[in-house]
Amino acid sequence: MSSRKISSESFSSVGSDCLESPDDNAECPFSRAFWNGRSPAEARAEDGSEQKHALEKYPYLNSQTDNQTDISGILQCTAAIVGVGFPTLRERFGEEFFGLCLEENERVLRALGGNLQDFFNGFDALLEHARTSYGRRASSESASFLCKDTEENRDDEEGGRTLLLHCFNPDPTVGVAMPGLIRAAARRIYQAEVQVEEAPPTRLRAVNEDGEISDQSTPSSSPSPPTFSAPSCLSFLIREVRIASPSAASPASSSSSPRQLSRSPMDLRIGLSTFCRAFPFHLIVGPNMEVLQVGVGLKNVGEVIRKPHRTQSFSDSFQIVSPRIPCSFQNILLRLSTPFTIRTRPDPSALESREKVMELKGQMIHLPESNSIMFLGSPRVDRLDGLDGLMGRGLHLSDIPIHDATRDVILVGEQAKAQDGLKKRMDKLKATLERTHRALEEEKRRTVELLYSIFPGHVAQRLWQGLPVQAKKFDDVTMLFSDIVGFTAVCEHCTPMQVISMLNELYTRFDYQCGVLDVYKIETIGDAYCVAAGLHRKCVCHAKPIALMALKMIELSEEVLTPDGKPIKLRIGIHSGSVLAGVVGVKMPRYCLFGNNVTLASKFESGSEPRRINVSPSTY
Incomplete structure (x- = not known):
């Protein structure tokens, strides 16, 4: 329902009040006229036969219809009711x-x-x-x-x-x-x-x-x-x-009254040839739709110029595209205020002429002096076709009058095509930049993950930000060193690829277990595997995860076989104490542990036995 306010004197209010039901207490201005001089209160107490008679007399009062042809009937009923x-x-x-x-x-x-x-x-x-x-x-x-x-x-x-x-x-x-x-x-x-x-x-x-x-x-x-x-x-x-x-x-x-102008052809200040050049896309037809005159721009289309020896019909060279009406003098006169679009007819015998079909849009003007009709228009060139569409119809910019806005439309179309091309190149460059940015972000993510896997979190963050990392002393750290028993003998009897494959299978399982127990892997040197707890994250009971890691390493080593088919045997040493940790190197930085306790942990590993864990008194 429209929210527009309607005054009490508007048409909408005239017809609405007369349809009040007698059950309503309020009395509208037209209620007595509708109910035969009685008020709604008087009609309420009486029989509804007269109401029924009124509805039979005026059926539109009791119908809900959207049919527009009923508008006249509704108005007639309303006029009879209100006395208007x-x-x-x-x-x-x-x-x-x-x-x-x-x-x-x-x-x-x-x-x-x-x-x-x-x-x-x-x-x-x-x-x-x-x-x-x-x-x-x-x-x-x-x-x-x-x-x-x-x-x-x-x-x-x-x-x-x-x-x-x-x-x-x-x-x-x-x-x-x-x-x-x-x-x-x-x-x-x-x-x-x-x-x-x-x-x-x-x-x-x-x-x-x-x-x-x-x-x-x-x-x-x-x-x-x-x-x-x-x-x-x-x-x-x-x-x-x-x-x-x-x-x-x-x-x-x-x-301005046209009677003030002369109707004599002698008083015309423009010649026929000048008029045809000034309006090259005009034509004049007579009462029988014969072509009487054409502009210079239309002389090379249709059959107007190819058969100059006889009178040409409008339908031989042109057809009306819009409005869709039969091509006749009288029908055009009835549509003088409608924009017309006409199209040239190609020569059936010439294949190249079919590509030069031209549409012209303009208006029809009645010429009562000669009882004829003049079409005054311009070539209809799509803005997106531009110069290609113009030349495809056998025309050039010079063929279009300077005063004609079609020139501007064509040039604006060329400018729009250039802008569209630039926009497409910019969109393509933008898409390339977005792909590069996504690839760069992915590489950045991988680099950060790699840094955090090699270094402790606080060290990796400073390295990523390009900040120097100062060496730091840790008072309570538990270290684990492991060694493969008989590794030198295994290397003598196996190829390097077999040794590398064996170590990769073993250390992959150890790395996964480090993540499960939240211990920090320091480094691997040959067959030596070093981990620590209380280093990357402060922990009160740092010895417990190291002990669990040692037990798990013994268990996992038995699942991996040497190239000659024997289970791997480990010896492990564990020691707790203070260490000094820091980053060594710039191009290939390494996080290293220094101190006497590091040496002691290595010695506890050297003094251990196959498939045994040597725990220092400080750790115990």
Whole structure:
């Protein structure tokens, strides 16, 4: 439901109050008229037979329909109920209808024309733009307006003018609302008061697709018609009553009268050849749609120039693309305010001419002096086609007049193509940079993980930040040293690859167990494997995880066999004490332990026995 506020005098409030139910306590202004002079309170106590009779008499009061053809019937019922004449209510409906349109599209409607005649003649271009936006084209059944001066356009006492408005194929709702719509447009946009009445039947001849001439008549005016149907053409006489400002020009039509200009061809200040060069894409057709004159830009298309010895028909060289109407003189006259798009017909015998089919968009202008129609247009070149599309049609920029905006459209299209190409290159470069950035972030993540796997956390963080790492003394650290018994003899009887494979299998299991028990692996030198606890993370009972690690190493070593098929035998030594730890080297930094306790731990390992763990008294 719209949130728009409607005044008490608007059309919407006139019809709503009369439909109040007699069960409501509040009495509306039209309730007595509807309930035969009784108030709702009086009607509440009586039998509802009269209510039923009223609903049978006015069926629209009890129906909910969205059919637009019922608008006239609803208005007639409402007019009978409230005691208002149908023309008056119809006019108020049109005014309210225009108010809704103006509220939503005020800027566009005010910009259509400088006077009422141009306002309605500009509607077709607006409708054509709306159809194009939705991928449709105008046809002979599409709505259209044509507003022109009457043949006997005499000013009345107040200086007003009279216009004749033809509305072709109107929507049922618009047809009902037209009188009020015209008055509201004149009052709210041009501050003028006009009188609107339906014109007497006017015979408008149109040629159908079969070439037969059909007549379209405007409906005759009647004060209160029993029914209202939307014919194919409605005509209205618009008489101006007054002008808001005495010094202002008439808003009904143009201020300059064409009667002030000469109608003699001798007074024309431009020659035929000059006119054809100034407007190279124009053509003039006669009443039988024969081509009488073409501009220099059209002389190389179609069959106009290839057969100059005989009169050419418009249909031989051109076809109407939009609006989709039969090609006839009368049909074009009925669509003078509609933008036209025509297309050249290629020569069937020339293959290259099929690639030079050209579309032109412009307007049809009636030439009453010679009873002919002039098409004045420009080549329709897609902005994305640019110069390629222009030259593909056998044209050059010099063929388009300087005053024609088509030049700007083509050049803007070329600029847009260059910008699109630059944008695509920028997007491609951006995608490459994003891929490089993701790869760099992945390498960064791997580097950080590698640093944290080699060094303790606080040391790895300072190395990543490029900060120096100072040596640090740790008071309570438990160290484990292990050695493979008979490793030298194994190396003598095996290849280096076999030895490396054996050590890799063994140390991989040890590394996994270091992560499980949260102990720090210091280094591996040959067959020596060194770990420590209380170094990378402060721990009170650092000896316990080292003892568990030693037991697990003995267990895991029995699962790995030497190349000659024997289980590996380890001897392990454990010692606790203070050590000094620091990073040694720049290109290949190593985290090393120094101190007497490190030497003692190594000696405890040397003094151990196969598959035994030698624990120092300090650790125990």
